[in-house]
Amino acid sequence: MLQSGDIAPLFSLPDADMETFDLASVAGKHHLVLYFYPRDRTPGCTLQAADFSDREGEFARHGCIVVGVSPDDCMTHADFRDEEGLSIRLLSDPDKDVCKLYGVWRQKEVDGVNRMGVRRSTFIIDKQGTIRHTFYDVVPRGHAAAVFELVKKLESDNAESNRKK
Template structure:
């Protein structure tokens, strides 16, 4: 399981506009808030994405980009983004390869039924590509503010 101090595994995924995002391209240039969420258009996922979008300028001032990843496809991401006025980049991990790479594809129990799904998890990655914080079992409300506080502390 990935933890603070580990090098963030490299990956490349398409975003809502079908443009490729490569994590390695951020090395030496930007910090990354990489958050995994279960599905577009669910209440918690919408709240989380909207909250990050609302505070994106604050993160940008700290040389930090926000990237959300779920198993939804590019078209679903585009509709989700447009419907809710989201500005953050949403990546399509339709084969759950990156979710598995980051150990967030896990068995969950919902209404007594066990199935595989994305565990809501956020990784804060520094400019050298090192994971500085891992936040597991995230509660969407207030999460963006808590993450921003941790990003700001990277400067101290």
């Protein structure tokens, strides 16, 4: 499992518009909230995506972008985004390569049956590409607000560090 202080593994994935999101392209420019969720249109996933979308402008004002990742394909993401009025980027990882890279593809028990699935997880990555906060087995309600508070602190700590230089 990745932890605070680890360097975020680089990746590229397509989004709902089939445009590539490349983690390396945000390095030095933005903080990143990278969250993994099981699939589109489930109640928890919808709540989480809507909460992050509702706060997207606030995140942006603090130098941060938010992207969600699930194994759903690009078309499913596009339909989900459009139906729910979501504004954040949803990335498609159908081969689960990035889910595995971040250690969130795991065996879990659902209704007494063991199967593989995405562990709902969030990583806050700073502008230098270092993971600053990790959350595993996330409860969607209130999560976006808690993450936003950490991003605000991260940006103010970053500004303070730059003033001292």
